Amino acid sequence: MSKNVVRSTTINVPVERVFSFLSDPTNWMTAMPGESEVTHLDVKPDGVGTSARWSAKMWGIHMGVTHEYREVVPNKQIVSKASVGPVLTFSLEPANGGTELTVEEHLDIPAPVVRVPVQAIFARITENDVQGMVANIKSLLETGEKTAPEPGEKKFTQTLTWSDGITIAAPVQEVFDLVKDPRVWLGQDVQVSDLKTTPEGVGTTFQVAWKVLGIPLKTTHEYTEFVPNQYFTSKAALGPVFKVEVAPENGGTRLHMRSDVVPRNMAEAAVDSLVIKMSERSQAELLASIKASAEARPGSR
Structure with a gap:
């Protein structure tokens, strides 16, 4: 774009x-x-x-x-x-x-x-x-002097959200076991490292790295909620909160993914809105890839 x-x-x-x-x-x-x-x-x-x-x-x-x-x-x-x-x-x-x-x-x-x-x-x-x-x-x-004010003075309080879902012909437990791995729900273009899991899921942490316009970025994620075979929530240090949910549907599983972020100002809000719109197709492709992987696993119908 x-x-x-x-x-x-x-x-x-x-x-x-x-x-x-x-x-x-x-x-x-x-x-x-x-x-x-x-x-x-x-x-x-x-x-x-x-x-x-x-x-x-x-x-x-x-x-x-x-x-x-x-x-x-x-x-x-x-x-x-x-x-x-x-x-x-x-x-x-x-x-x-x-x-x-x-x-x-x-x-x-x-x-x-x-x-x-x-x-x-x-x-x-x-x-x-x-x-x-x-x-x-x-x-x-x-x-001889600058006149424009510093950016970011105007606050923005609205939450910006992306969400989408897909139906998978595989049992809920199989799908949840697959997507609880951050390397799956974040996709292949995001590198996950230093993954430290906990028995209960909550408190699992990992580093993620990716590139935008060739510039490398990195942040830390932590699972702040984790209910097996239902959902988990991952909070990024830089702001967004991601929620991944599974639920029974027609003998298979409905997978739903969502991210929410509250920008600090109007400039960030404009950028976030633009990127959400731009990435809709890529996110749909990611869900399709997860569906294909889940349905190819032993135990799927």
Whole structure:
């Protein structure tokens, strides 16, 4: 799935000065709302090939991407491609002695098989953040100071939910014994390690690792509820709660999976809603895979 964000502003300084400002990626990277660090700056004489690494720490997760200028037309346009993530296009036009700046961000977002907390990756690429960056570029050029507020000030209290189910031609006990293994219900694209089970199920813990846009992420899960042959609940350290349930249905089993998360702010809510929608097909494929595995086991009918 692709997402485009476009924001424009009029800056009361000449085009040449705006272009010079943007020619150094440090300037627009530090114009992003919030705190970040820019390293490994390499400015090329003709602009093309100029690169820098942008990094930030969000909720304990260190993130970093390298941007490289792929196209540079003096006083007209700069196209910057991230090593993982978006393409940013800065377009400049003269406007009554000032400059009309348009920033377009294009992003292709692949979804994980089962939705896991990806707010840490996308918190800086929402519409509000692009708008904040554009506002800060204008303010820095006109006044020398940033003006956009820090992200995440507006709270969001609604729970966002994904849920789906499938009927499996296998006994409830067989299905439950299969899906209680996190390597099954999380899917093959999520790596599970350090699995520590308990006899009663509650208190079982494990680490999960996955990649979004090539960026590795990791969190801890714990089974907080566990009723054999009925359901279990797994709480992720980064927020979401997953519930996996089984129940008899037509001589077989109805498997139902659900995840709930309360975003911290409106930006996270927009990202979570997008990812839930994007991952519906992958989650349906996961349920179909679990069904096939359960029905192929000895003891299924």
